């Protein structure tokens with residue numbers, strides 16, 4: 490899996506101060522997508538074990554307290570990204586006590602298959618659905634368009 494950006498300190502992608510990872514690869518191709526360069530799975534740089542460890546270290550850094558980890562993209566729940574992200578979210582939940590995980594995906598919760606659903610036990614908040622330009626509303630919190638739903642899974 491590749492990723493486009495990693496912000497070790499982020500206050501705009503979920504509640505509180507967070508670590509945020511924007512992964513590469515998305516096949517929803519929404520009209521008006523805010524980040525079309527994220528569609529390619531080859532964009533960005535390789536997510537390796539060092540990057541995984543950095544996220545764990547940042548979440549446990551007591552100098553800047555983080556509420557949790559945000560995964561966005563691209564699409565973190567695209568099947569091609571789960572092989573790498575599943576071990577990451579498992580580590581966060583076992584090694585970073587009390588940290589929450591927020592995930593943005595273009596899939597609807599109900600349409601996730603069994604493979605994708607392996608991620609759900611580790612996700613606290615899931616914002617689902619494609620961006621639909623006709624339903625775009627800048628006043629919405631955490632969402633770009635009104636069709637998207639914030640699922641508080643915990």
Ligand code: SF4
Pocket residue numbers: 515516517518519521522523524525527562563564594595618619620
């Ligand atoms: S799901 Fe998100 S990243 Fe993917 S095309 Fe739609 S807006 Fe862009």
